[in-house]
Amino acid sequence: MSWLRRLAGRVTAFFSKRALDADLNAELAAHLEMAIEDNIARGLSPGEARRVALISIGGMEQAKDRHREARGIMTLDILLQDLKYTFRILLREPGFTTVAVLILALGIGANIAVFSVVNTLLLRPLPYRDAHELVWIAPPPQKCGLSCATYSTDAYDQFRVLSRSYQDVTGYFAFSNPDNLSLNLGGAPVPATSIDVIHNFFQLLGVHPAMGRVFTADDARNGAAPVVLLSDAWWRRQFAADPAIVGKAFDMNGRQTTVVGVLPPGFDFGAVFAPGTKVDAITPLNLYGPPRDWGNIITWIGRLKPGVTLAQAREDARMVAPKLCWNFKYPQSCGAYNDTPPVPVPLKDYVSGKLRRSLAVLWSAVGAILLIACVNLSNLLLARATARSKEFAMRGALGATRGRIVRQLLTESLILSGAGAVLGLCLAVVLVKWLAHQGAIALPLLSAVRIDGAALGWTVLIAVFAAVLFGLIPGLRMAGGNLHEALKDAGPGASQSRKHERTRAVLVVSEVALACMLLVGAGLLLRSFMRVLSVDLGFQPDRAAAIKVEYDDSAPTGDASTQKRTAIFQQVLARVGSIPGVEAAGIADYLPLGQNRAWGTPFPKGIKPPDKTPVEPLVYVVTPGYMRAMGTRLRGRDFTWDDAPKATNVVMISEGYARYLAQYANWPEGNAVGKLLSVGKNDLLVVGVVDDVHEETVDGETGWQIYYPVTQASPSGAQLVIRSSLPPGTLAGTVLRTLRDLNPKQPAAEFKPIKLLVSHAVSPRRFFMLLVGSFATLGLLLAALGIYGVISYSVTRKTQEIGIRMALGASASHVRHRVLVDTLRLAAIGVALGAMASVVAARLIASLLYATSPWDAATYIGMAVALLAVAALSGYIPALRASRVNPTVALRAN
């Protein structure tokens, strides 16, 4: 109890310092007066009486100090004192303070921003209830596109019933096209993107609507009234955040569709399942309607029962796989999934697992930036500390202990890094806001990146870490010095300064080494990015653009529908083709680097196919002229409008596919043109062989493609591709007007340059390359600053020496030369160390490179040269100053 009262007393005392001090002053004044009076009474003169009284008190200030020490909290007192002192000092040197805070803000800001990205993509669970239970169920990756990564509705039903590991399984239709929804509000139809999901999708994920309800099983029945759920963003953008929207019906794709709910702002389908695309609306998928005959169309997502491990779920899936049927109508299709058995993986791994390595590299890069910033700061502080060494020696002489001085210096570092952290946090907030709005970057969860509590905690952590890191070396150096030496140390040539200079050189070398590693990493990423951009895609993205065409597909199925479609397409292509500036025009249902599907592997007629082909060709249904519009080279002939339904079935195939088939068929010179393939009971005549197209990724290997004519096969949409002599953007208006002329229902779909498809596909690579590149540039700048600081300081310190040399006949160029050699020596050691470290560390980024060795000599040499050039540049300014030293002035100084 009594210690509690004492503590309370001390705390009160701490906060009522002023009153207590006044009290004490009065008390001591009374004491003095009484003592003087007594002394006078004893017969001393007034002056002597006062002197004796003061002696017996033993120092007024000491008495007060002891009193304060006894009554209050000394630590806090000292802290306040240090803080006051630090602010005074920092404000007295605004230049130093600004530079230091800016350097720290850049270092810390970059770290916070990257941490937020890493935290969102890797560390934080997905934004769903009990997200650790969610699994993505798909076959191991194969080279035949989405058709080999999805399952049929019958297989879904079976899997759901037969598996015992899941609370429930859901899924969505994987083949939705962008802008597949056309909203008619009168006037021009508005294009939007919707995804069909199985009705239990939201219940399984644990997503509750912001308004209204989610889907029920009734919404997905045959003949159910069409319903839709709106994304928060679309509801705000298109429907002006109408609070009474639930229950209203709109014309969507020609059907009155009722809005049953609005999804919460935190739910972004694209961010998790289709990075880089925006999904405006969600519609229920009717499992027992037409989709039943569409083959593999659904991707699966499951929620594991509590306590079920991934290994158990995998074993379970392995047991179920052989029983799955592709379609119950065809009993022989049971067991169709032995080649593509479902394997559950944690949903989080599916979404962002591939990015782990990239993010690790990114994180290391900002870590290096922070280190460089700290080293720089250390250097700045050390230079300042040298200038302040006398001050500290004086304080030491007056009784400050070593710990007290280190404490003062650490307080200064903490204040600096605190200020840096605050500014850095502002920078990070801006950066993260910007990142979160980069919807075009195909990275998952990017829109969910934000500065949260964890990021704030991280900020505090790295701010303290940085302060200790950059404050400790100068602090120990400073406080460890010999008082006597420091007071005697008159400047040039003294041992203390020389020791400092060695420390500074070590710091600069490590800084250069770190910058070198960053540069090499960035260089390698840049080089492989350039390699990716120069990949022959199999089509020419430049000067081509695509727009989604809406057409009337309402004719009865079969030949009538084909004829109607053919007529429409023919008309569209004729009209668009006659627009001035249009060189070629064609239509395909899917574009490269977008959606795809496979329809089995046609084989040379009369030859028995092997049990398993390595790949299935991806199917594209195209019009005549499409190849020319895409810029894909073609041997043989293109499709014509005369390849009618009743005529011979024709196809075009890709080089790679043709080469594969030629191994089995004895085609003269391996030429597939004019040969017959068969699939099922149908014969297909190969009329052309075309370039291999990068259909899924720019930096991956190409698979096989097969092209069917729209005049014979049924496309699942229409993408009009035009190639023009003008920049494609200038044609957008004319093309859209033409399409509107032909079909008033044509929505104002986006006119997308084909280049955009490519840049979307390489956007994650570009994103990482740009980030690492800018960090490397930052590192280079900081290193240059460090070199400049050290050399410039050493020139100042050696002014006298330089003066003597010049007085003895050294020329200006000689002096300049010496300083530059000094600079380059430091830089060269740094570069050598950095290059060695890079050779070791390059393994880390090897998997991120494309057609580039992690030990690519050109990159290493280029970066070393760049670094040395920058070093020379930053040493040149002090060198110039050194050569302009006036000997008489220099010798007179000091």
Next chain:
Amino acid sequence: MQPSKLDLLQGTLDLMVLQTLAVMGSNHGYGIARRIEQISGNEVLLNQGTIYASLVRLEQRGWISSAWGTSDNNRKAKFYSITAAGRRQLAADAHYWERLTGVMDRVLGMSADEADPA
């Protein structure tokens, strides 16, 4: 040159202050300091200023209390007086000191025969 004065052992000043206040009743800092000096026959090295640290310490522990008042020669001064808790503490501390000095006396008065356990 004066003979050197005694350094005060840690904690002894507090005890002296308590005893002084117990005997003299209420007094101000200067009075207490003077009194201790007189009693010790000027043998103790006492910076009068240190008395105030002792006073604040004792007051925070609740062993003495203080109030502003007027001195004999009509000067405003802070007067300290011992509390009941202070008297108890004094008794305990005094007992401790007596035991300690007793032990010290015996140890220092020890002769060669007594030191031999045999």
